[in-house]
Amino acid sequence: MKKFIVISALFLSLAGCGNSVPELIDAEKSDKKLIIVTTLFPVYDFAKSVGGDMVEVTLLVPPGTEPHEYEPTASDIININNADVFAYTGGFMERWVPGILGSVTNKNLEAVNMSEGTEIVEGDPHIWLDFDHDRIMVKNIADAIVRKNPENKNYYEKNLEDLLSKIDKIDYDYKMTISLCKSKEIVYGGHYAFGYLVRKFGLGYIAAQGLSPDSEPTAKDLIELTNQVRKNSVEYIFYEELASPKVAETISNETGAEMLLLNNLESLPRDEIASGKTFIDAMYENLNNIKTGLDCK
Known part of the structure; x- marks a missing residue:
């Protein structure tokens, strides 16, 4: 029988509302893909690029939504709890993350602060708009994916190399064009x-x-x-x-x-x-x- 890891109080609060419950992530996927939940588009895209066919990536903040004031829904919290990896950009944009991570019951969840190792300007969360930061961010998500699925390490590292090459190329193109x-x-x-x-x-x-x-x-x-x-x-x-x-x-x-x-x-x-x-x-x-x-x- 399929089962879902849920946060009971939140699930019950959803059931008590007039709205239908959003689709939830199945915690026991039959295809055994790694489940990765991400917050913003750059993190989502980096995770998909590195994980390839071995991962299922979800974007929490709905497409076209301004994320600065976004607050996660109850179903978002359940999906984070059901994930193998949860990746976010850092503490300035997603200020709600520490509270969520303190409440999840999934002890095997790998939480990745993608800003780890970057040079953050106080108050500015837009770290992905520096290609030097992007190189660090993609390595951060790759390391997390490998930790969760070491048997496919070579596959992930090849995807990482391909993505880093693309970052190097666009960094060079920006430099040459702007000059x-x-x-x-x-x-x-x-x-x-x-x-x-x-x-x-x-x-x-x-x-x-x-x-x-x-x-x-x-x-x-x-x-x-x-x-x-x-x-x-x-x-x-x-x-x-x-x-x-x-x-x-x-x-x-x-x-x-x-x-x-x-x-x-x-x-x-x-x-x-x-x-x-x-x-x-x-x-x-x-x-x-x-x-x-x-x-x-």
Whole structure:
């Protein structure tokens, strides 16, 4: 008989609600694949790339959802408890993780803080936007997968090598492209998500909002940013995918600057994930828009 490891009180609280219970992860999968639960899209994609056909990977934060203020549902907690591996980006974005890990009953759960070993800037959770960090993150998830399934170590290590090669290639492509840019400053009509990337490649960076997408710019902030765009003859202003583009639109309307997407990859739309778009794919799309926006020949 199939059985599910559950947290009883939470399951009962679900049953007492009018809504149906979301689909749960089966703790005794017949195909014996490792069950990996991840929080954000970069972690999800890295786990899939390393684990390949040997793993079943679940993304907790629904596609297209802003994750900064996300709170796990009862079914999310049950799925974490039923997993072999639970991977998250760190303590700044997923502040709820310590409480969840303190309540799970699955003593064999391998919890992976993907930021372990990275150089974190205080308060900035967007560690995956530095390729040096990505190399560490993919090794962290690979180590966890191997610990849970050592008999397939060679398979996972080959996948890791392939992924590291792709990271090396895109890192080089960013470096070469940005070295040819006439403009060296990104004007971003969203929250301050690209600090790691601009520091790595020596770019200037002006963002309309702080580290949280909920922080609204004041009228004074918008006026100053609009004046700066005019003064510097900025031709393109970037906007983010998950948040409203109204700030970028306002500046664009006032200055005539065109708008370009710069995706911080906290999440992707459901159809893009379903189509198989990877972290590397999305970062190349960002690079193409940076090439246009900063006039890189």
